[in-house]
Amino acid sequence: MSEARREVATHCPYCALQCGTLLGRDGAGAAVRPDPGFPVNQGGLCQKGWTAPTLLTVPDRLRTPLVRGADGAFTPADWDGALDTVAERLRRIRQRYGPDAVAVFGGGGLTNEKAYLLGKFARLALGTSQIDYNGRFCMSSAAAAGTAAFGVDRGLPFPVADLGRADTVLLAGANPAETMPPLMRHLGRAELVVVDPRRTPTAERAALHLQPVPGTDLALALGLLHLAVVEGHRDPRYVRDRTTGFEAAWQYAMTWWPERVERVTGVPVEAQRTAVRMLADAARAYVLTGRGAEQHSKGTDTVAAFINLALALGLPGREGSGYGCLTGQGNGQGGRELGQKADQLPGYRLIADPAARRHIAAVWGVDAECLPGPGRSAYRLLDALGTPGGPRALLVFGSNPVVSAPRAAHVAQRLAALDLLVVADFVPSETVALADVVLPVTQWAEEDGTMTNLEGRVLRRRRLLDPPEGVRGDLDVLHGLAVRLGEPPERYPTAPREVFEELRRATRGGRADYCGISYERLDAGEELHWPCPAPGHPGTPRMFLDRFAHQDGRARFAAVDHRESADAVGDRYPLYGTTGRVLAHYQSGAQTRRVPELGAAAPQMYVEVHPDTAARAGLAEGELAAVSSARGRTVARVRLVATMRTDTVFLPFHYPGTGRANLITGDALDPRSEMPEFKVSAVRIEPHPGPA
Ligand SMILES: Nc1nc2c(c(=O)[nH]1)N[C@H]1C(S)=C(S)[C@@H](COP(=O)(O)OP(=O)(O)OC[C@H]3O[C@@H](n4cnc5c(=O)[nH]c(N)nc54)[C@H](O)[C@@H]3O)O[C@H]1N2
Numbered sequence: 001m002s003e004a005r006r007e008v009a010t011h012c013p014y015c016a017l018q019c020g021t022l023l024g025r026d027g028a029g030a031a032v033r034p035d036p037g038f039p040v041n042q043g044g045l046c047q048k049g050w051t052a053p054t055l056l057t058v059p060d061r062l063r064t065p066l067v068r069g070a071d072g073a074f075t076p077a078d079w080d081g082a083l084d085t086v087a088e089r090l091r092r093i094r095q096r097y098g099p100d101a102v103a104v105f106g107g108g109g110l111t112n113e114k115a116y117l118l119g120k121f122a123r124l125a126l127g128t129s130q131i132d133y134n135g136r137f138c139m140s141s142a143a144a145a146g147t148a149a150f151g152v153d154r155g156l157p158f159p160v161a162d163l164g165r166a167d168t169v170l171l172a173g174a175n176p177a178e179t180m181p182p183l184m185r186h187l188g189r190a191e192l193v194v195v196d197p198r199r200t201p202t203a204e205r206a207a208l209h210l211q212p213v214p215g216t217d218l219a220l221a222l223g224l225l226h227l228a229v230v231e232g233h234r235d236p237r238y239v240r241d242r243t244t245g246f247e248a249a250w251q252y253a254m255t256w257w258p259e260r261v262e263r264v265t266g267v268p269v270e271a272q273r274t275a276v277r278m279l280a281d282a283a284r285a286y287v288l289t290g291r292g293a294e295q296h297s298k299g300t301d302t303v304a305a306f307i308n309l310a311l312a313l314g315l316p317g318r319e320g321s322g323y324g325c326l327t328g329q330g331n332g333q334g335g336r337e338l339g340q341k342a343d344q345l346p347g348y349r350l351i352a353d354p355a356a357r358r359h360i361a362a363v364w365g366v367d368a369e370c371l372p373g374p375g376r377s378a379y380r381l382l383d384a385l386g387t388p389g390g391p392r393a394l395l396v397f398g399s400n401p402v403v404s405a406p407r408a409a410h411v412a413q414r415l416a417a418l419d420l421l422v423v424a425d426f427v428p429s430e431t432v433a434l435a436d437v438v439l440p441v442t443q444w445a446e447e448d449g450t451m452t453n454l455e456g457r458v459l460r461r462r463r464l465l466d467p468p469e470g471v472r473g474d475l476d477v478l479h480g481l482a483v484r485l486g487e488p489p490e491r492y493p494t495a496p497r498e499v500f501e502e503l504r505r506a507t508r509g510g511r512a513d514y515c516g517i518s519y520e521r522l523d524a525g526e527e528l529h530w531p532c533p534a535p536g537h538p539g540t541p542r543m544f545l546d547r548f549a550h551q552d553g554r555a556r557f558a559a560v561d562h563r564e565s566a567d568a569v570g571d572r573y574p575l576y577g578t579t580g581r582v583l584a585h586y587q588s589g590a591q592t593r594r595v596p597e598l599g600a601a602a603p604q605m606y607v608e609v610h611p612d613t614a615a616r617a618g619l620a621e622g623e624l625a626a627v628s629s630a631r632g633r634t635v636a637r638v639r640l641v642a643t644m645r646t647d648t649v650f651l652p653f654h655y656p657g658t659g660r661a662n663l664i665t666g667d668a669l670d671p672r673s674e675m676p677e678f679k680v681s682a683v684r685i686e687p688h689p690g691p692a
């Protein structure tokens with residue numbers, strides 16, 4: 001790295017907006033400023049983005065491999081020693097129990113190159129089917145519904161900047177004012193319809209806020225479709241020429257007349273009517289979903305119902321209108337199409353599809369027969385750890401499931417039951433604390449690679465700094481392990497560019513085709529959205545303008561009906577407990593809790609409660625409450641919020657220990673996406689007698 005290069009154009013390490021930043025040296029560390037030329041953030045950054053460099057030099061950064069000794073304590077090790085230990089123990093476990101006894105858990109924050117190599121490493125070097133990743137907890141319901149409707153799933157099938165010309169945008173279960181603040185710059189012109197049980201900062205900016213009972217969006221979306229049809233807003237030409245399946249979908253929506261919807265959701269009939277009119281009267285309108293609508297045991301059907309509404313109004317695939325899902329993690333999009341998902345191979349290919357297997361096997365230089373089949377999805381995988389017939393070893397790259405997985409106390413027990421837990425991370429997360437071997441890896445500013453943002457735009461992450469001594473890149477770690485497991489070294493390149501060149505070939509002809517994208521084109525400043533099937537191809541910022549990706553070119557309505565959440569509120573647990581995010585913290589908080597400014601902005605676990613609900617429970621502002629469900633309890637400070645529904649409490653999931661929101665969440669999964677029900681638990685709130 002030349003010292004002369006004082007500033008590089010790169011992207012924020014956190015969320016899927018991937019704000020453009022200029023990263024420069026600042027003493028021993030680095031400083032960022034927004035890249036004014038990048039159209040997605042238009043010169044904006046949130047608090048997390050501004051403070052991201054702090055984590056590069058945080059005092060407890062992992063700087064040496066650690067191996068747990070017989071006494072239970074971590075001992076620093078050199079890299080050769082640590083990798084030898086891991087390889088030797090993996091080999092023994094595999095010999096004794098077979099290849100599926102070793103599992104891999106990846107992350108949507110990994111670069112495309114890392115996600116691709118991790119999937120290849122699992123299938124070839126380990127020969128295991130047992131790989132999945134935290135994106136299962138994030139995007140999977142929208143991905144399943146989007147694929148079924150459109151034939152392919154790209155978070156936003158249009159550039160973010162298109163939202164800037166919208167007249168109406170419906171946001172179902174998304175709070176971008178806190179989760180993607182610079183996105184709000186594009187939503188300044190539009191009238192917003194926000195569907196959220198809480199009056200969030202996003203809802204404050206809305207022309208219309210619908211405040212449903214948690215877990216009832218499916219009924220609401222069916223009701224909005226009902227009204228759109230009976231009030232004559234359906235676009236009959238579009239429905240006839242560009243879609244199939246309306247009649248079957250209508251059989252359900254027909255029965256969701258507005259009064260019935262009001263009874264189930266609590267959203268007044270008049271507000272339903274206004275929402276439909278605002279969408280139907282707009283020349284340009286968008287329907288967007290976030291985790292609030294998706295993280296349910298009926299998340300896939302809920303997204304499908306919102307897509308049905310968008311299709312009836314003729315929005316998807318029309319310039320200036322559409323449906324999209326707001327992707328979450330930095331590489332939430334790329335992470336889900338490059339082969340770290342249990343049922344997928346690179347290019348969004350299905351691992352059970354013989355043609356897909358042949359194509360990938362040829363790129364990898366192996367026989368298709370030696371590729372394993374589909375494995376367990378994320379929660380099922382975690383739940384099976386250390387059980388008879390389940391994995392005995394787990395390698396974690398880019399997730400902190402002790403805090404972020406549902407039913408977290410149970411998941412921590414499963415992790416503790418393993419023969420071997422290996423975690424690659426750059427900070428001592430709560431999952432690192434349970435590991436047998438810890439591998440310290442590089443961070444964004446110390447590495448090259450690519451990320452794919454929420455609009456399918458492929459971006460360059462660029463290296464400015466040399467990693468601290470003792471720290472290696474994830475690609476080096478995978479290479480080192482693979483070679484020790486007897487793989488040919490050239491099969492696991494350590495240079496990101498080389499991995500990308502292979503990844504291009506692997507995705508060729510797949511649904512997410514990166515074949516025409518190269519570091520050269522990206523570095524020359526080209527704006528490239530996949531699919532980009534050839535080197536001369538301009539990429540595809542707007543999808544579906546002529547046809548959808550199904551063979552007949554048509555989008556599919558889905559025949560879906562409402563159903564209850566898995567957890568029923570009742571005498572014992574009378575309230576809806578829902579969970580989500582706050583501005584200052586990111587995910588499990590492993591990173592942002594270490595940044596002093598962010599820690600100070602949101603220092604400790606709290607629960608948002610309506611004053612009447614709190615009073616009934618004998619609780620006042622600032623007091624400690626125990627929030628319990630059938631799974632367990634979490635301890636949180638009461639924050640009185642007058643705009644809350646009286647039947648609902650809200651818990652952020654960024655905090656560790658006894659304040660983990662996931663101590664109360666359960667293991668109900670969506671039958672199609674296997675998304676956990678993070679957004680609805682039946683809970684009770686009461687004073688917590690002791691210290692937190
Ligand atoms: N500050 C911050 N930003 C982030 C992240 C972060 O951790 N912190 N994470 C990134 C990632 S990975 C993701 S996935 C995105 C998520 O971004 P969002 O989807 O915006 O985030 P959430 O807070 O999980 O959920 C959004 C809203 O859903 C509401 N909600 C809860 N239950 C329901 C329900 O039943 N129906 C409806 N309609 N709404 C409901 C919550 O009140 C919440 O305001 O954010 C990304 N950006």
Ligand SMILES: Nc1nc2c(c(=O)[nH]1)N[C@H]1C(S)=C(S)[C@@H](COP(=O)(O)OP(=O)(O)OC[C@H]3O[C@@H](n4cnc5c(=O)[nH]c(N)nc54)[C@H](O)[C@@H]3O)O[C@H]1N2
Pocket residue numbers: 107108109110111134135137138139291295328329396397398399400401403404405406424425426427429441474579580581586587588589590591653661662665678
């Ligand atoms: N109750 C509740 N639970 C939730 C949610 C919710 O809304 N409510 N949301 C869910 C969602 S949408 C998500 S996305 C998950 C996220 O939850 P997690 O998967 O736990 O995500 P992070 O906290 O980002 O954890 C990433 C870890 O990997 C490390 N890391 C970051 N980049 C890299 C890298 O390049 N290489 C390696 N080796 N390590 C890296 C970080 O330091 C951190 O420790 O949480 C889910 N859990």
Ligand code: SF4
Pocket residue numbers: 012013014015016017018019041044045046047048049050179180181182
């Ligand atoms: S909005 Fe997302 S990408 Fe942009 S600065 Fe904040 S965390 Fe980073």
Ligand SMILES: [Mo]
Pocket residue numbers: 137138139328329
């Ligand atoms: Mo996410």
